[in-house]
Amino acid sequence: MRSRRRVEAAARATRLPKGASIPPFRLRDLAGRRVAVEDFRGKCVFLVHWSPQCDFCGLIAPEMSRRQAEFREHNVQLVLVSHGDAESNRKLAEAHGLECPILLQKGVGPLGTIEAFRHLGTPMAYVLDERGRVVQPLAVGADEVPILAREVAAGRAFRRRLPGERPLRESRIERAGLRAGTPAPTFRLPDVYGQTVSLEHYRGRRVLLVFTDPHCEPCDRLWPHLVRLHRRHGDSHLALVIVGRGEPEENRRKAEEYGLQCPVVVQRRWELSREYGIFTTPVAFLIGEDGVIERNVAKGSNEILALARELRTVVAGSIRRGKKRRSAESRPRPSLSPE
Incomplete structure (x- = not known):
């Protein structure tokens, strides 16, 4: 638990501020084509740091899949920036019905990685506007990323907050186990x-x-x-x-x-x-x-x-x-x- 908190703290310490431009990149997708950040100009982007070997990515994959249609309604493109090989990423995408671009990070530099996610864990996510600028702070972990996805799907991620209004993802899902007196979730x-x-x-x-x-x-x-x-x-x-x-x-x-x-x-x-x-x-x-x-x-x-x-x-x-x-x-x- 301590190591996880250290990772999250490090991620927040190095995150891009609101209004910053995402560093340029040109990564290969699952078909081997080069894809650049400029290719998404004119669309907002929900950019997720991803890995098929990450259990927490697998945990939130159904949520990402369910939100795809809502993303499209709000002119948002879901993009997974992933590790691993094309086949393992393709299997995970097919298993959950993910139809979004999946870009593979291999190596260093703009042709091999996205600098904004370098040295960071998975899953994490930024929301970018039509010009590639950060509009929401970095979402960290399997609790915050799905909540940010819901905000994006509802169109709330792009409006100004009212004074004193807190983002939904400041809430945290339970990780210490349900307490005595709680109805047991059925299955x-x-x-x-x-x-x-x-x-x-x-x-x-x-x-x-x-x-x-x-x-x-x-x-x-x-x-x-x-x-x-x-x-x-x-x-x-x-x-x-x-x-x-x-x-x-x-x-x-x-x-x-x-x-x-x-x-x-x-x-x-x-x-x-x-x-x-x-x-x-x-x-x-x-x-x-x-x-x-x-x-x-x-x-x-x-x-x-x-x-x-x-x-x-x-x-x-x-x-x-x-x-x-x-x-x-x-x-x-x-x-x-x-x-």
Whole structure:
């Protein structure tokens, strides 16, 4: 988290001021053609620093795709200034329906990079007017860039703000996890065998929702404990649902390696993690019978294991109390005969 904040602080320290002209560039697009900043004169430009290897770029790609028609209505051209090879960029664009120019940065100088994004991370974005001048401060990260995109799509990015009016992107999306007392975001996701799993199916039961990644070593330490938890209490007292990140096949192999029988649903990148406000693994949320989050998020294997141990104790106690109650109810009651 500290390193991310340092990157954002450095980006803001080196950003172009409003009214500055974007430095000239001539980069190749996916077809190999040279594209210059002058080619977009007469249009406003939503210029996004991008990478197909950036998980956060993948996270906001659907938002960028949805805004394309609205951009066109306001004479705005979406342009992705990307890293990586043409094929990986083409695949990401096709997966999300991105029809905008994608310019590849390879090397240094105006023929190899855009100086305004040099040494900066992804995603970041500028809005340029018809003459290539900055009209909005640099948007940094997967929270600010989509908000700026909404401002552009609504035409708000190009008007003067009223005195005291703050830009929408000064708000921040949750990154520390949804708090206890928050309704758990519902979902319908495919599991590793292609069956649809819905959180609503578990209404009336407590759910331990665990976010994992097949390439996450701390997640690997959790698997044996999750298997035992599900075997002991997964029948009716506590539902365990795993949210694996990445490819279904990799998550299926991981579940089968440890013999896990509970549902393992798949998010390709961070789609559901975004809804729950945290972008790391492993983390876990305890959801009550009413669909409300009972505890603040458990982060890391140690906190999740501590929560699992506590749940085993609580569930075991509940089972014992239920048995005693049923036993008491089944005992014959003494009859009261008149004297």
